[in-house]
Amino acid sequence: MPYLNVTDDAAELFLGAEGVELDESNPENRFALAWLDQVTALLDEAFAARKPLIVSATGKFFSNGLDTDYIAANAGDLPGYLDTIHQLYVKVLTAPAPVIAAVNGHAFGGGAMLALCADYRVMRSDRGFFSLPEAALNMPFTRGMASLIRTRMSDTTATEAMLTSRRYGGDDARAAGIVDESVPADAILGRAREVARERAALVGDNLSTIKRGLRLPLLEDLNTATPVTLL
Template identity: 50%
Template sequence: MPTLERHDEVFVLDLGDTENRFHPDWLAEVDGLLDEVERAEGPRALVTAATGKFFSNGLDLDWLSTHGDRASEYVVSVHELFARVLSLPMITVAALQGHTFAAGAMLSLAHDFRVMRADRGFWCLPEADINIPFTPGMSALIQARLSPQTAHESMTTARRYGGQDALAAGIVDRAAGEEAVRETALEIARSLAAKAGPTLGTIKSRMYVPALNALRDKDNPFG
């Protein structure tokens, strides 16, 4: 289960030490921890990290396969998480120490910056392989954060990007050794904690109006 720690001005949200798939309970937990981060005042920043082999593998397809009647409501809640992180009024950094797949990769893109382990682990959007098209909201999020060339390749080919590949493609902002991933993310977060505040929230919200509108379309999450 996700946990939250505070190191001076930086909150560290640890997504867990499993595949960290988005089970509804996990989503509720993360949402509650983000409430705590938002309620805090003054300079602060968020690092989202995880422990073990996975940052996150995204949607909980096992749960979904037995709760098909709740698919729409479930996707709405995932979209809400993306929209919330994308517009958080503080700097956010994802520390990708392990595999970052599908909705896990999209969650990483909702952060301001990404640090990825250089020597192991993949960032990948496997949707074209697993026959789950991106929702319009997901598509808008990914395309808003990546260059046209990278968005196209990653979304149509399910390419698995190692850390150096992801850096070259502009998917992540830094690649680092295993031990340095979280520390590098913390450094970036600390150095930008003073930016927190409603102005930054407004800046991000205005930058991503189309993506946020698509992600917040609760009536029609599948387009």
């Protein structure tokens, strides 16, 4: 399960299990309901620490997004499940602290969108892909998800990413403006911590207020309930 480390510089939220490269129960850090509950609780704890937030993981995956096994077994609950994911995005987008994503490995679908919620993104350059595979999987984007992607990328990149399911390596993601930096694996957390130190003075409720104003249309889209007709 996800865990939190609070240091002098930042609150560091790791999406995998502490002490192992891969969480045996959820090796791809998919959005299982218990996982979502844990991440939400840890975010509250991180915000209470009044420090910049770094979101990362260990092993091969940052996050592979939606829990497809849960969806297959609970199709009738899918709209509510997606709305729960939307609220996770809202929580990160409106954090009262700078949020830095240290994308250590594959970030696909919902996991890629979680990375997009960060204020600053650093991605591993040597391995791992950022991808929105929904078109290839014959899956739609919700209103909130489409708005998130559209407002966090250029129109050219969003169009390519959403309509072709392209897989972007770290350098390609940097060139496309998806992430702010692409660095070697052994430098990713160090660079995220540098950014956290640079922005530490900005922590506070005023930052959350500014983010809400900046992202108001996006937040309205994410707070709109997912209709059954989308599916």
